[in-house]
Amino acid sequence: MRFEGIHHVTCITGDAAGNVDFYTRVLGLRLVKKTVNQDDPTVYHLFYADEDGSPGADITFFEYPGARRGRAGAGMVHVIALRVGSEEALDFWEARLRAEGRSTRRSDGRLRFDDPEGLGLELVVVAGGDAPLMARNPEVPAEVALQGFDGVRAFSEAPEASRRLLEETLGFMPGGEGGWEARGAVRGGRYAYDPPPASGAGIPGAGTVHHVAWSSNMEDHDAWLARLRGAGAHASGIIDRFWFRSIYFREPSGVLFEIATLGPGFAIDEDIDHLGEALILPPAFEHLRAQIEPVLTPLPDPRASWMA
Numbered sequence: 001m002r003f004e005g006i007h008h009v010t011c012i013t014g015d016a017a018g019n020v021d022f023y024t025r026v027l028g029l030r031l032v033k034k035t036v037n038q039d040d041p042t043v044y045h046l047f048y049a050d051e052d053g054s055p056g057a058d059i060t061f062f063e064y065p066g067a068r069r070g071r072a073g074a075g076m077v078h079v080i081a082l083r084v085g086s087e088e089a090l091d092f093w094e095a096r097l098r099a100e101g102r103s104t105r106r107s108d109g110r111l112r113f114d115d116p117e118g119l120g121l122e123l124v125v126v127a128g129g130d131a132p133l134m135a136r137n138p139e140v141p142a143e144v145a146l147q148g149f150d151g152v153r154a155f156s157e158a159p160e161a162s163r164r165l166l167e168e169t170l171g172f173m174p175g176g177e178g179g180w181e182a183r184g185a186v187r188g189g190r191y192a193y194d195p196p197p198a199s200g201a202g203i204p205g206a207g208t209v210h211h212v213a214w215s216s217n218m219e220d221h222d223a224w225l226a227r228l229r230g231a232g233a234h235a236s237g238i239i240d241r242f243w244f245r246s247i248y249f250r251e252p253s254g255v256l257f258e259i260a261t262l263g264p265g266f267a268i269d270e271d272i273d274h275l276g277e278a279l280i281l282p283p284a285f286e287h288l289r290a291q292i293e294p295v296l297t298p299l300p301d302p303r304a305s306w307m308a
């Protein structure tokens, strides 16, 4: 039983409109689901991914309007790494991000930058290997497009405390830059730690990561819960998120993990050609639409100008 890499990474934004602009127009991802936080349906949950809304390419945001900036500290993810196919792709993104006023830091095979709210992002050249998960965008040629997650890096004061759960319970394999890889039959995703900054404890808020989800095959999900509980982890039980099913728990460093099923997926309740255009509420929340819709910030359809 192995994870098929990262399923999604969920973060916090205080500015849904700016968030949509950055992740769709600038980074070229597709808004694949515009819905609400199922634990707080008065705020958006926005999902950006490849053209098909695939697990493995799915960065999501809870919007808390006007939320203060947070800061990553111990027990929090501080960088999300996304794959690109070549150094030429890094040239493209370095120029594009600088033209957007973002500062970038280039090193061999990597380009590090922050999103407009300070969320740490990195593009990593990974040639060959897993299938690229790409979205279409008129300003981003396919050969330089983002290709899905490579991994995440978290801050931990005691990374060794996590080793046993990661390796023995979750099946992570040690490898590469002091980290691990969770690899299944089709995809892999990396996880690694860095020492926390001296600036002090982390502060959740805009521009921080809320949790990272790992991809489970549909038939393995119950067994993952049993395995977690057998290892003494305090797991949430199985929660039906409609587009996938989820189990939540904190790994020993404090990072909130989720195990999410690969299906049924975002096309279950929307035409694949129109993903993300309308506010979609899971059936259990549909009766709240009249209260929810007026309190949400109206958002543009990022594709309205070029898909007509």
Ligand code: ZN
Pocket: 008, 010, 211, 213, 258
């Ligand atoms: Zn999640």
